[in-house]
Amino acid sequence: MLHTLFPVVFSRLFRGLTAVSLAGLASAFQCPDQGPLQNHTDPNFTPCPCFVAGEEFGVVLNIPSQHLPAEILRVRVFAASAVGGQPNVLGNAIHIYGSGLPNPGSPISSLLGPVISDGVQNEFNLEILGGAVPISSNPFTVTFEFATDNVNDFFVPTAVYDLDGCTPGANVIFAIPGGWTDACSLGVPGDWAISVLYRAQNCSSNQTYCLTSANSAGAGAQIFFVGSSGVAANDLVLTCTALPVGQLGLFFYGPNQIQLPFGDGFRCVGGQIKRLGPPNSVDVFGNTARFLDYTQSPMNSGAGLVVPGAVFNFQFWYRDPGFGSFNFNLSNALNVTFTP
Structure with missing residues (x-):
């Protein structure tokens, strides 16, 4: 039959x-979706209530060369407070930069007004929210910019890092004052929990x-x-x-x-x-x-x-x-x- x-x-x-x-x-x-592309490997995280409004935390990433050029489809940001179960937090933006340290330069794309929830992996679908972001070369940087202060505030979701060490050159902070800095050099003990999913274009x-x-x-x-x-x-x-x-x-x-x-x-x-x-x-x-x-x-x-x-x-x-x-x-x- x-x-x-x-x-x-x-x-x-x-x-x-x-x-x-x-x-x-x-x-x-x-092409099929690829990823997640990330630096963190430990499933355990610690919050870092250590940012003021306008500061950013992020990761420097490299897409496998055989997949370039590519496009970033989704960004994932794990956020948590020290106590858990706290209200959502509105951020200024998620930024994607076309370079890495010492200075990623100006954003090639920004998603304004991202909202992060406590204790979860927050996913932002760029295809729906503004369009996939093309990447033609390595490295590139993805950051989350805070809209409010959270220094020593244990009751708001914030950046988290994993517990198996900080990879030099792969984690960034945009500090006010101070500008771009390797997060490891500032004493951050782990890798920021930001990841991306991407797709090769060819x-x-x-x-x-x-x-x-x-x-x-x-x-x-x-x-x-x-x-x-x-x-x-x-x-x-x-x-x-x-x-x-x-x-x-x-x-x-x-x-x-x-x-x-x-x-x-x-x-x-x-x-x-x-x-x-x-x-x-x-x-x-x-x-x-x-x-x-x-x-x-x-x-x-x-x-x-x-x-x-x-x-x-x-x-x-x-x-x-x-x-x-x-x-x-x-x-x-x-x-x-x-x-x-």
Whole structure:
């Protein structure tokens, strides 16, 4: 019995995509979120009621070079009072700077009026609140600026640091007076509890390879993925667009990258091939998708086993009767490195 894994939500997501450019498709299928990126490692924290209005505390961070350029999506600030259960505190701003110590310079982006709650990790979604912040080089600095004094006030949420030591050059304070300073040099004994989640901007172009070939729907089928490559998350969805409406096809994968003529296109995946059956049907918009499940065959054992560190290549084969010489074709291919 034929089966398709293409629910209404994906049908809506892909509606009209066959008419847009490849650049537009790349933006629709964004790279997976990465992080959190942070300096603190100890889950235990101590509050620091030691700031006056206008002062900032923050962290200097570095995005892995293979993910640059990137964009900051969310900032997380853990805050706590000494006694717990206290009212929320309004801050002046969360700032992102394009450099690190000794002077991060002027903010490249600021989120005004952040509210922090006591004893929790406060998350600020920049995509919703003002737009993701592009980062093209390392390092960069993320800070929280206070709107009110909290020196020796044990009843307001404030900055916290962890208990396993302060990393020099990775923690900052903007002091009044005094300006920018390494927090470790001022005696702060741990790393500030600020983290970010980010997304690489160019993963789609880095991960797709090989050639697609013209089909009856247009310039050729394109393969992407939605979700992440994390094995624990188990949420990767293979997607293919610009396909002949109503036709059947099959996702398959293997360990090697090749480029050999096959049908009216090219087979780009070699080695021991694993098919992801049953076949997929192409919807009325020329799209199809398959949710992967690493707990099921063929991805849970043998040559197709998906574990952290595994690298596989994926491609979509499909029927295209009445077009070309062979009546079947293939998409380009997608390389995926699986992470924990």
